Amino acid sequence: MNFSPLKNDRFLKALLREPTDRTPIWMMRQAGRYLPEYRETRAQAGDFLSLCKNTDLATEVTLQPLRRYPADAAILFSDILTIPDAMGLGLYFETGEGPRFKKTVRDEASIAALPIVDTARDLSYVTDAVTSIRHALSGDVPLIGFSGSPWTLATYMVEGGSSKDFRHTKAMMYQTPELLHALLDKLAESVIDYLNAQIRAGAQAVQIFDSWGGALSHVAYEEFSLAYMTKICRGLIKEFDGQKIPAIVFTKGGGQWLEVMADSGADALGLDWTTPIGRARDRVGHRVALQGNMDPAVLYGSPDIIRAEVKRILDDFGPNPGHIFNLGHGITPFVSPDNVKVFFDAVVDLSQS
Amino acid sequence: MNFSPLKNDRFLKALLREPTDRTPIWMMRQAGRYLPEYRETRAQAGDFLSLCKNTDLATEVTLQPLRRYPADAAILFSDILTIPDAMGLGLYFETGEGPRFKKTVRDEASIAALPIVDTARDLSYVTDAVTSIRHALSGDVPLIGFSGSPWTLATYMVEGGSSKDFRHTKAMMYQTPELLHALLDKLAESVIDYLNAQIRAGAQAVQIFDSWGGALSHVAYEEFSLAYMTKICRGLIKEFDGQKIPAIVFTKGGGQWLEVMADSGADALGLDWTTPIGRARDRVGHRVALQGNMDPAVLYGSPDIIRAEVKRILDDFGPNPGHIFNLGHGITPFVSPDNVKVFFDAVVDLSQS
Numbered sequence: 001m002n003f004s005p006l007k008n009d010r011f012l013k014a015l016l017r018e019p020t021d022r023t024p025i026w027m028m029r030q031a032g033r034y035l036p037e038y039r040e041t042r043a044q045a046g047d048f049l050s051l052c053k054n055t056d057l058a059t060e061v062t063l064q065p066l067r068r069y070p071a072d073a074a075i076l077f078s079d080i081l082t083i084p085d086a087m088g089l090g091l092y093f094e095t096g097e098g099p100r101f102k103k104t105v106r107d108e109a110s111i112a113a114l115p116i117v118d119t120a121r122d123l124s125y126v127t128d129a130v131t132s133i134r135h136a137l138s139g140d141v142p143l144i145g146f147s148g149s150p151w152t153l154a155t156y157m158v159e160g161g162s163s164k165d166f167r168h169t170k171a172m173m174y175q176t177p178e179l180l181h182a183l184l185d186k187l188a189e190s191v192i193d194y195l196n197a198q199i200r201a202g203a204q205a206v207q208i209f210d211s212w213g214g215a216l217s218h219v220a221y222e223e224f225s226l227a228y229m230t231k232i233c234r235g236l237i238k239e240f241d242g243q244k245i246p247a248i249v250f251t252k253g254g255g256q257w258l259e260v261m262a263d264s265g266a267d268a269l270g271l272d273w274t275t276p277i278g279r280a281r282d283r284v285g286h287r288v289a290l291q292g293n294m295d296p297a298v299l300y301g302s303p304d305i306i307r308a309e310v311k312r313i314l315d316d317f318g319p320n321p322g323h324i325f326n327l328g329h330g331i332t333p334f335v336s337p338d339n340v341k342v343f344f345d346a347v348v349d350l351s352q353s
Numbered sequence: 354m355n356f357s358p359l360k361n362d363r364f365l366k367a368l369l370r371e372p373t374d375r376t377p378i379w380m381m382r383q384a385g386r387y388l389p390e391y392r393e394t395r396a397q398a399g400d401f402l403s404l405c406k407n408t409d410l411a412t413e414v415t416l417q418p419l420r421r422y423p424a425d426a427a428i429l430f431s432d433i434l435t436i437p438d439a440m441g442l443g444l445y446f447e448t449g450e451g452p453r454f455k456k457t458v459r460d461e462a463s464i465a466a467l468p469i470v471d472t473a474r475d476l477s478y479v480t481d482a483v484t485s486i487r488h489a490l491s492g493d494v495p496l497i498g499f500s501g502s503p504w505t506l507a508t509y510m511v512e513g514g515s516s517k518d519f520r521h522t523k524a525m526m527y528q529t530p531e532l533l534h535a536l537l538d539k540l541a542e543s544v545i546d547y548l549n550a551q552i553r554a555g556a557q558a559v560q561i562f563d564s565w566g567g568a569l570s571h572v573a574y575e576e577f578s579l580a581y582m583t584k585i586c587r588g589l590i591k592e593f594d595g596q597k598i599p600a601i602v603f604t605k606g607g608g609q610w611l612e613v614m615a616d617s618g619a620d621a622l623g624l625d626w627t628t629p630i631g632r633a634r635d636r637v638g639h640r641v642a643l644q645g646n647m648d649p650a651v652l653y654g655s656p657d658i659i660r661a662e663v664k665r666i667l668d669d670f671g672p673n674p675g676h677i678f679n680l681g682h683g684i685t686p687f688v689s690p691d692n693v694k695v696f697f698d699a700v701v702d703l704s705q706s
Contacts, residue, residue, distance in 0.1 A: 165650065165685060174654025174662075217626040217648050217681075219665065255609050256627060273570040274609055295570050297518065301527025309527075312572065328570075332518060 004139035011073040015246035017322040023351035024072035029330030030065040058129040069344040080148030086122040100161040117190035119197035127201035134202030145203030149210035150187035151225035188228040192235035199237045207248040214253015233265030262287045273328035278316035291324040299335040303342045310346040357492035364426040368599035370675040376704035377425035382683030383418040411482040422697040433501030439475040453514040470543035472550035480554035487555030498556030502563035503540035504578035541581040545588035560601040567606015586618030615640045626681035631669040644677040652688040656695045663699040
């Protein structure tokens with residue numbers, strides 16, 4: 001592919017718990033609606049999915065936050081629901097409603113009929129975007145690929161969209177667990193193919209977003225979410241083009257289960273803001289790196305409070321290595337870009353001292 | 354008041370970690386929409402708030418689940434938002450939308466203008482219901498009074514209703530924390546008055562529902578939610594009419610913070626289903642009783658799976674005392690009453706052996 005050599009490997013080193021000069025930082029949803037230039041590009045593309053599918057515009061929005069902030073990584077601009085969409089469920093977005101599917105998957109026949117995704121055939125717009133972004137980055141920072149976790153994807157497919165209580169998915173879990181396992185198995189196979197295709201296309205690290213694993217009991221989490229992320233971690237390409245490809249597992253609301261998550265084979269675990277990062281380090285920091293974990297709502301705060309919260313989290317983690325600074329979830333649309341600058345600068349300044 | 358002597362003190366004993374013949378059980382939202390007789394009474398009352406304010410009908414729905422199931426406690430039928438309503442915010446319910454307020458509270462002037470609730474003057478319909486229910490129970494089981502936590506009440510008052518991200522409340526927290534503290538302080542004073550009035554009217558235990566404490570960072574939780582629940586626990590009547598009045602603190606999503614919660618002065622902590630109850634017992638079981646913690650969605654499952662899940666939780670907790678069986682959150686409307694019977698019977702049968 002002839003990519004430029006990487007100039008900043010702070011993020012990749014920290015994921016492997018190797019020393020760095022300061023704590024690396026990136027921000028979930030850093031290419032997003034809080035940026036006026038993002039809103040402009042998105043308006044140009046039409047809707048969100050068209051933006052994901054337009055290689056040039058997806059590349060443009062991925063790079064936008066890097067022009068403003070000293071981020072140590074870029075992340076592929078895409079959606080977690082590309083796989084169910086490629087399986088034929090018909091993803092669409094209703095304004096203010098979140099993602100929806102035209103079809104749901106609630107019985108044996110509809111699960112049996114689902115294809116396993118072949119990324120080269122079904123999702124080439126994603127790998128095209130990965131390669132385009134990697135070239136456009138010119139080696140400035142590494143590029144993260146990502147996927148939704150099988151459990152998280154399954155909830156959208158069974159419910160037909162977002163849900164508060166996951167009623168239909170959990171009913172399937174507690175009535176006919178073997179059906180849910182069949183669905184999760186197809187999703188895990190698809191995610192392995194999808195992430196490995198992203199790695200071959202230029203992704204230098206990958207993250208699995210398990211947005212809804214935290215809605216499960218610890219027992220159900222291990223059986224219906226973590227087991228499939230573990231399967232994925234085992235199936236991932238570990239080294240490509242002479243470089244290690246670290247994997248990050250992020251279960252929102254999973255702070256109580258870090259010990260078993262650290263057995264998944266992931267190099268790093270993402271933490272939301274409910275978990276004290278110092279205690280998380282005591283529990284699993286000798287086995288995995290930790291990524292997180294400021295409440296995105298702190299970015300609504302005053303500059304002094306943002307800096308104080310950054311300092312608190314850095315101090316709580318303690319001396320490097322093994323920490324990648326991030327929010328505990330995606331940045332929200334109403335945050336001021338100036339406050340984001342305060343945030344990035346605080347991490348850069350305060351983690352050097 | 355001349356109440357009948359209590360015939361079943363299993364629940365009260367377990368809250369104080371005294372031995373019982375079996376594990377007591379009750380179910381959050383046990384008087385609720387899953388019961389056809391509830392739906393009938395509610396239709397008779399008109400809407401939900403009218404049902405809360407009608408002493409006879411509120412008494413009737415409180416007793417309905419006790420006619421079907423071997424519950425070891427009754428809980429006052431009311432809403433957590435009675436206090437903000439009494440403060441003048443104008444509570445109403447839109448179908449399918451959850452609770453809403455006509456007024457929001459987002460600035461210094463509106464917070465300064467809020468009265469502290471005087472239960473005898475402003476919320477006598479609640480204490481009337483307590484006394485009526487206590488009489489109607491004839492000592493069969495004890496009656497639980499309850500309130501929302503200050504933090505949880507504040508989120509509804511600032512947002513104007515339910516919220517996914519608590520944007521306005523958290524913006525206040527990170528911009529002008531002193532304002533939020535002023536609001537929380539008034540709420541804590543009001544809750545103390547409210548719960549003590551319920552105790553004097555006949556409540557034999559009280560529970561503080563902190564539905565949204567789990568949305569906070571651990572640091573913010575201690576400062577903005579737990580501190581006020583601790584203040585409430587300190588202000589509660591500890592003994593009434595010769596009986597100890599135990600207090601339960603339940604923060605949904607608070608499983609990572611049990612150690613500090615056990616310092617609140619509560620006799621028992623509620624657990625949602627994400628926390629392994631055996632590990633919770635190891636952490637704080639020598640200081641507090643534990644209430645929980647089956648995922649309400651298990652009630653969608655087959656009878657065999659419901660029984661297996663009950664057994665798993667009983668075994669995980671280990672030998673009594675100190676466990677009150679419950680769901681990890683309220684029962685949902687679509688559950689079959691027959692499955693609830695399986696659930697109650699399983700706890701009664703399996704906790705005796």
